[in-house]
Amino acid sequence: MKRGLHQVHSKILTRSKKQGGLSITDLEKWNRAAVVGLVYRLVAKEDSLWVRFMWKHNIKNKDFWDMKVPQDCSWAWRKILQNREDAAKVLRSSIGDGNSVSFWHDVWASSTPLANLVSVQQRSSSGIGEKEKVCNFIVNGNWDLSLVSLPQYVKDLVAQVPISTRARPDKLISIVNPSGNYSVKSTYEAMQ
Structure with missing residues (x-):
């Protein structure tokens, strides 16, 4: 094989080493997992200024999981709402x-x-x-x-x-983490 750079498909790069890959983090999936973390904070109604602001100005009296994506919303709010499907795969309300x-x-x-x-x-x-x-x-x-x-x-x-x-x-939990606590890492691994 000639020396130099060779093109490799990104799926091979992001596979785990056990699967013959290089275990390089897939940044698109990692970002989606991080946005799911924002969904978690909103739905769990964590005590933070950002969560209170989002509920007061964006969610108001709507049902978060069902609300439509507004036409005139910010890019960040649009991404959060678009990632609800990913969030619903890993989050549940524990009764x-x-x-x-x-x-x-x-x-x-x-x-x-x-x-x-x-x-x-x-x-x-x-x-x-x-x-x-x-x-x-x-x-x-x-x-x-x-x-x-x-x-x-x-x-x-x-x-x-x-x-x-x-x-x-009631408590919002992550079903992909044995402790039930949300983590970007366990969500990212579940997306693999």
Whole structure:
């Protein structure tokens, strides 16, 4: 082989060494993982000036996971909203008391809000209001969907979600990190 520079496909460069690559960080994926971190901070409503500003000026009374990308928003806000799909793959609301998780509009039972899994007609005939919280369907530490009309696949998704046995608030967790804490590294690795 001649000495000098040789072109190598970027997929080979970013593969792990175990897979025959060079383990060079894919900056596009790393950036997406970092933006998911911003989504985490917003949804978890971390106590920071930036989070309070974003909720007051950009989110207001909308449902974060369902809101449309405004035409007149900043580039940074557009990127955050465009990365919600990546975020929904790695973040979930862990159910504690159920008081802060929206039944329809938060990511807690699957990688998308339940509102996206059923038609508008099914939602309106379900007996579950648009602003209903998960706590309204927990009785004695168990799920109770007996009084609502939902497709069986939605009931099955809900039934699989564990409810905390200790009285604690709901918490946003990373499902790709064993500790449940968000980290850019574990999100990046999950995107590989």
